[in-house]
Amino acid sequence: AQKVTQAQTEISVVEKEDVTLDCVYETRDTTYYLFWYKQPPSGELVFLIRRNSFDEQNEISGRYSWNFQKSTSSFNFTITASQVVDSAVYFCALSLYGNKLVFGAGTILRVKS
Amino acid sequence: DSGVTQTPKHLITATGQRVTLRCSPRSGDLSVYWYQQSLDQGLQFLIQYYNGEERAKGNILERFSAQQFPDLHSELNLSSLELGDSALYFCASSINTNTEAFFGQGTRLTVV
Numbered sequence: 616a617q618k619v620t621q622a623q624t625e626i627s628v629v630e631k632e633d634v635t636l637d638c639v640y641e642t643r644d645t646t647y648y649l650f651w652y653k654q655p656p657s658g659e660l661v662f663l664i665r666r667n668s669f670d671e672q673n674e675i676s677g678r679y680s681w682n683f684q685k686s687t688s689s690f691n692f693t694i695t696a697s698q699v700v701d702s703a704v705y706f707c708a709l710s711l712y713g714n715k716l717v718f719g720a721g722t723i724l725r726v727k728s
Numbered sequence: 729d730s731g732v733t734q735t736p737k738h739l740i741t742a743t744g745q746r747v748t749l750r751c752s753p754r755s756g757d758l759s760v761y762w763y764q765q766s767l768d769q770g771l772q773f774l775i776q777y778y779n780g781e782e783r784a785k786g787n788i789l790e791r792f793s794a795q796q797f798p799d800l801h802s803e804l805n806l807s808s809l810e811l812g813d814s815a816l817y818f819c820a821s822s823i824n825t826n827t828e829a830f831f832g833q834g835t836r837l838t839v840v
Contacts, residue, residue, distance in 0.1 A: 659831060660834075665828045713825030
């Protein structure tokens, strides 16, 4: 069975601090996909990134970066110079097939001004 | 705006009743997914349709059913509602099963 663990239930930072959200996954399959979604206070789920298991290159998109390490089964997400608008719940997810996602419990990020 | 439209946004109903949640996928997307987000279970995959056919099933209760119509919109039917069915129900869509899914704003169901 697949499992995603987001050990950090809640993180509070002050604006402009860097913050890393941890994600550890479990699967016996060699082909899988990893995702991050953001859920702002308004409630919708916003897609951030999808990576497949064969692509371990780290990715940077503006202030966001992702570190995928198969050796530790981790797919961590870093926000650089955090802003108040980054306050949200962030979900890491895993799928073996398409978009049948197994989500982690989520990490609440609070960015204070 | 993801382009996925869900109606209604909010729904309050009594135990034992039946409701229908509707989802219009993004233009061009053939695949539709339903997820449930509740406080105790978190985000759970319910079911997937692709071009009108059921493709994958998750932890969907027998009291729940879904379908995807020829115009590709989808409906999730919830019957014999219980208090524990109160949750946020998300629909998502993707071009096919191998591309990322985009979620709608959800329908918040409250069973009283």
